[in-house]
Amino acid sequence: MNIPMEYGLLLAVILFCIGLVGLLIRRNIIFMLLCIEIMLNAAGLAFVVAGASWGQADGQVMFIFILAMAAAEVSVGLALIIQLFKQSGSLDVSKVNKMKG
Amino acid sequence: MKDLLWLIVALPFAGALILAFAGGKLPRALSAAVGVGSVSLSAILTLIVGYEFLGDTTPYLQVVWQWFDVYGLSPNIGFHLDTVSLIFIFIITFVGALIHLYSAEFMWKEEGFVRFFVFMNLFVGLMLILVLADNLLFLYLGWEGVGLCSYLLIGYWYKDPKNGYAARKAFIVTRIGDAALAVSFYILFMSFNTLNIQNILMEAPETWTVGSGIAVATAFLLLGGAVGKSAQLPLQTWLPDAMAAPSPVSALLHAATMVTAGVYLIARTHVLFEIAPIAQHTVAIIGAATLLIAGMSALYQHDIKKVLAYSTISQIGYMFLALGIGAWSAALFHFMIHAFFKALLFLGAGAVIWVMRDEHNMFKMGGLWKKLPITFWTFLIASASLSALPLITAGYYSKDKIIWLAYASDKGSKGLWLAAIVGAFITALYTFRMVFLTFFGKAKAEPTHRPGWMITIPLVVLAFFSFAGGFIELPDNMGHLTLVSNFVEKTLPATTLLSLQPSTELIFQIISAVVALVAVFIAYKLFFNKPFPAAVPQRNAIQQFFFKGWDFDLVYDKLIVEPMVFLSKINKNDIIDKFYTGLAYIARQLNVLLSATQNGQLRWYAMIIATGAILILTIIFFP
Amino acid sequence: MEIFFYIAGILAILSTLMVVVAKNAVHALLYFIVSLLSVSVIFFILGAPFIAALEVIIYAGAIMVLFVFVIMMLHIDSSDDDKAYDFMKPKVWIGPSIIALILVVEMLYMLFSDSYHPMANHTISPEVVGKLMFTKYALVVDLAGFLLTAGIVGAYHLGQKERKNLHRYLKEEHDKIETS
Numbered sequence: 001m002n003i004p005m006e007y008g009l010l011l012a013v014i015l016f017c018i019g020l021v022g023l024l025i026r027r028n029i030i031f032m033l034l035c036i037e038i039m040l041n042a043a044g045l046a047f048v049v050a051g052a053s054w055g056q057a058d059g060q061v062m063f064i065f066i067l068a069m070a071a072a073e074v075s076v077g078l079a080l081i082i083q084l085f086k087q088s089g090s091l092d093v094s095k096v097n098k099m100k101g
Numbered sequence: 102m103k104d105l106l107w108l109i110v111a112l113p114f115a116g117a118l119i120l121a122f123a124g125g126k127l128p129r130a131l132s133a134a135v136g137v138g139s140v141s142l143s144a145i146l147t148l149i150v151g152y153e154f155l156g157d158t159t160p161y162l163q164v165v166w167q168w169f170d171v172y173g174l175s176p177n178i179g180f181h182l183d184t185v186s187l188i189f190i191f192i193i194t195f196v197g198a199l200i201h202l203y204s205a206e207f208m209w210k211e212e213g214f215v216r217f218f219v220f221m222n223l224f225v226g227l228m229l230i231l232v233l234a235d236n237l238l239f240l241y242l243g244w245e246g247v248g249l250c251s252y253l254l255i256g257y258w259y260k261d262p263k264n265g266y267a268a269r270k271a272f273i274v275t276r277i278g279d280a281a282l283a284v285s286f287y288i289l290f291m292s293f294n295t296l297n298i299q300n301i302l303m304e305a306p307e308t309w310t311v312g313s314g315i316a317v318a319t320a321f322l323l324l325g326g327a328v329g330k331s332a333q334l335p336l337q338t339w340l341p342d343a344m345a346a347p348s349p350v351s352a353l354l355h356a357a358t359m360v361t362a363g364v365y366l367i368a369r370t371h372v373l374f375e376i377a378p379i380a381q382h383t384v385a386i387i388g389a390a391t392l393l394i395a396g397m398s399a400l401y402q403h404d405i406k407k408v409l410a411y412s413t414i415s416q417i418g419y420m421f422l423a424l425g426i427g428a429w430s431a432a433l434f435h436f437m438i439h440a441f442f443k444a445l446l447f448l449g450a451g452a453v454i455w456v457m458r459d460e461h462n463m464f465k466m467g468g469l470w471k472k473l474p475i476t477f478w479t480f481l482i483a484s485a486s487l488s489a490l491p492l493i494t495a496g497y498y499s500k501d502k503i504i505w506l507a508y509a510s511d512k513g514s515k516g517l518w519l520a521a522i523v524g525a526f527i528t529a530l531y532t533f534r535m536v537f538l539t540f541f542g543k544a545k546a547e548p549t550h551r552p553g554w555m556i557t558i559p560l561v562v563l564a565f566f567s568f569a570g571g572f573i574e575l576p577d578n579m580g581h582l583t584l585v586s587n588f589v590e591k592t593l594p595a596t597t598l599l600s601l602q603p604s605t606e607l608i609f610q611i612i613s614a615v616v617a618l619v620a621v622f623i624a625y626k627l628f629f630n631k632p633f634p635a636a637v638p639q640r641n642a643i644q645q646f647f648f649k650g651w652d653f654d655l656v657y658d659k660l661i662v663e664p665m666v667f668l669s670k671i672n673k674n675d676i677i678d679k680f681y682t683g684l685a686y687i688a689r690q691l692n693v694l695l696s697a698t699q700n701g702q703l704r705w706y707a708m709i710i711a712t713g714a715i716l717i718l719t720i721i722f723f724p
Numbered sequence: 725m726e727i728f729f730y731i732a733g734i735l736a737i738l739s740t741l742m743v744v745v746a747k748n749a750v751h752a753l754l755y756f757i758v759s760l761l762s763v764s765v766i767f768f769i770l771g772a773p774f775i776a777a778l779e780v781i782i783y784a785g786a787i788m789v790l791f792v793f794v795i796m797m798l799h800i801d802s803s804d805d806d807k808a809y810d811f812m813k814p815k816v817w818i819g820p821s822i823i824a825l826i827l828v829v830e831m832l833y834m835l836f837s838d839s840y841h842p843m844a845n846h847t848i849s850p851e852v853v854g855k856l857m858f859t860k861y862a863l864v865v866d867l868a869g870f871l872l873t874a875g876i877v878g879a880y881h882l883g884q885k886e887r888k889n890l891h892r893y894l895k896e897e898h899d900k901i902e903t904s
Contacts, residue, residue, distance in 0.1 A: 708820065711823050718830060723830075
């Protein structure tokens with residue numbers, strides 16, 4: 001097929017930027033973690049598109065690793081979020097700024 | 102016996118050390134014995150060494166050890182004995198011993214008795230170093246040291262702040278001279294690579310041409326140092342205030358020895374002044390001006406010690422005048438005689454003040470000539486010597502020689518002679534004003550007690566020398582005895598005279614004799630047995646001007662002190678310091694600024710990371 | 725075939741946008757799952773069926789389910805801060821939007837300054853991927869294993885119930901407070 005590689009990468013870029021915006025404007029920590037997942041997914045898409053444009057499987061292997069990493073990160077991150085909820089009683093990230101100054 | 106020279110200097114230091122460490126625990130009589138005995142032993146040793154030296158007058162150098170050796174500057178602790186320094190150490194130890202004996206009784210009831218003798222012994226030791234030093238750095242050690250002792254002794258009664266101010270003023274004003282002296286040492290070392298006095302005096306005429314800029318500059322700087330220590334124009338303001346010291350201190354420091362350190366310095370470095378004739382002429386002019394200014398100020402004082410202080414300034418003016426016209430031996434002769442009668446005057450005044458319950462005002466004294474006979478007669482002999490009454494006093498021979506040479510020397514002039522004669526008139530006038538006011542007239546207060554033997558003996562001895570000391574140097578037409586001139590001219594050059602008629606000298610001698618007698622007569626007419634109801638007479642503006650010593654204090658205050666105080670007031674926050682505190686302030690402001698970025702908000706950090714990533718991306722991939 | 729790429733692309737973008745502006749957490753998650761499914765379609769079109777399957781199984785099936793579990797456990801109800809839509813105020817989203825916009829523009833510039841590279845035209849089967857993974861990238865597989873182990877241990881430890889270890893002298897005080 002003749003989909004240019006640039007269009008695929010463009011899609012990845014747009015998804016990444018949407019995830020970035022979401023990370024910066026949400027206050028709820030769950031949503032921030034979700035936006036991080038969006039960004040990871042977009043990066044993986046970029047890898048696969050690049051691999052497919054060369055016709056090699058390296059891109060897919062990279063995506064598998066990204067997937068593994070995302071899984072580990074989500075599990076630990078959610079455990080931390082549970083602790084945060086227990087400590088401060090809310091999921092608002094702007095309420096936990098004791099490390100300021 | 103000449104190699105006991107070092108002992109002459111070491112004995113007063115030993116006395117000072119013993120008293121400093123153990124004086125508090127010794128009984129008072131023993132401390133007095135140590136204090137007086139150390140200087141007396143020095144005096145005896147001086148007589149012994151001097152007697153041996155008179156037989157063979159080649160200069161004798163005794164180096165004790167080398168002080169240090171840095172980059173070619175290698176001063177020694179060395180004592181150089183020649184005729185000039187012998188005269189000085191004789192006066193210092195002899196008059197010093199007598200004054201120490203006097204102060205043993207005078208200061209007996211003082212609480213800081215031991216402290217006094219520590220400082221006095223220290224002073225004698227340092228003054229001996231000053232006159233015996235063989236290099237300028239060692240001389241400067243003695244110079245600065247006597248300034249320190251002067252400060253310590255003027256402020257001896259430290260509980261009264263006025264004494265502290267007087268001591269501070271003395272120290273600071275002499276310090277200005279000391280700074281000029283130090284600069285002259287730098288120039289001398291740069292030019293000759295040594296500070297040894299004899300080496301400099303030999304090399305200077307060969308290296309520097311007569312009247313060259315560097316010679317004149319060095320001579321003027323040396324003169325600046327001398328002027329500060331000897332209380333001449335323009336640095337004479339400290340000596341009248343230094344009368345806050347006890348009378349023995351005034352006698353030793355501010356009459357006989359410390360203030361003559363300037364005379365010694367100029368005499369010692371005479372070669373440098375001879376190759377800078379302008380400087381030497383300035384010395385004479387300073388001497389002449391000072392003797393007139395100080396004399397006129399002395400005429401209006403009511404404090405007996407201040408009269409004597411101005412008198413000292415005036416007489417040292419005579420010595421400077423003599424140095425300036427090349428009359429080296431006359432200057433040293435007058436120094437010797439002046440030491441005798443001025444010390445005696447101060448000691449006598451001290452005795453009077455002491456028995457009159459610390460009363461300094463002459464107008465409150467009177468009628469003491471019957472009640473304190475010995476004091477009166479010794480005081481009278483000293484006053485006669487100071488006024489240079491003809492033929493019978495030592496002062497006549499020494500002062501008249503200077504007045505004659507002011508006219509007759511090839512560097513003198515009629516103007517200098519006129520100044521000297523007028524000065525002699527004024528001297529006799531204020532001296533006998535002082536005598537008549539203090540000892541004659543109606544008694545306004547009774548003395549409390551008579552002075553004891555420890556006070557009387559020094560007075561008598563000094564009176565004898567004030568009378569007879571002049572007979573060793575008689576003028577040409579009176580016997581032509583030139584013991585002192587011959588003695589001094591082994592070291593210092595002879596005075597070159599204009600060729601004049603022999604009768605000229607006789608005329609001038611008669612003129613100076615008449616002047617002195619007329620002045621005594623006028624003083625008699627004005628002040629003898631006259632009633633002075635007011636303790637301090639009313640003064641009009643002119644009299645107030647002279648009373649304040651021509652108000653140099655006011656001039657210095659307005660010119661120097663007030664701008665300094667003003668500048669330090671506006672610089673209260675220290676502008677230079679602002680630079681360093683400013684750096685600290687900037688660092689703190691940066692801290693405030695940067696710590697605002699750590700606000701603990703997670704989204705803020707994420708934003709910063711995103712912005713940073715974009716920036717890096719931009720920098721890498723775009724030009 | 726290409727038309728599906730564009731449709732799936734647009735669907736992915738739209739659903740991701742809805743994730744970002746959703747009020748309810750579960751709604752956001754569901755939108756995200758739609759996005760993942762569209763991306764999976766794109767993978768299939770690009771000739772990576774193995775990855776397409778993995779995306780659905782692991783990402784949408786495991787990770788998102790984990791999210792759902794946590795959200796249920798924490799009893800997040802609608803009365804949260806995000807309900808106030810304060811992220812919709814201009815002063816909140818204008819800054820991040822500008823940053824993201826700059827990024828997009830840069831990327832666009834970089835991507836479209838050269839000529840177009842067309843994609844390769846064949847499907848890559850799982851065997852090729854597997855072979856590559858265990859020969860060339862064997863070390864990285866091991867590292868991924870480390871990572872996952874660390875994740876398990878960390879998650880277990882962080883999820884534990886709190887056990888207070890009091891000094892025995894403080895135990896009496898603590899027991900008194902607990903029972904009173």
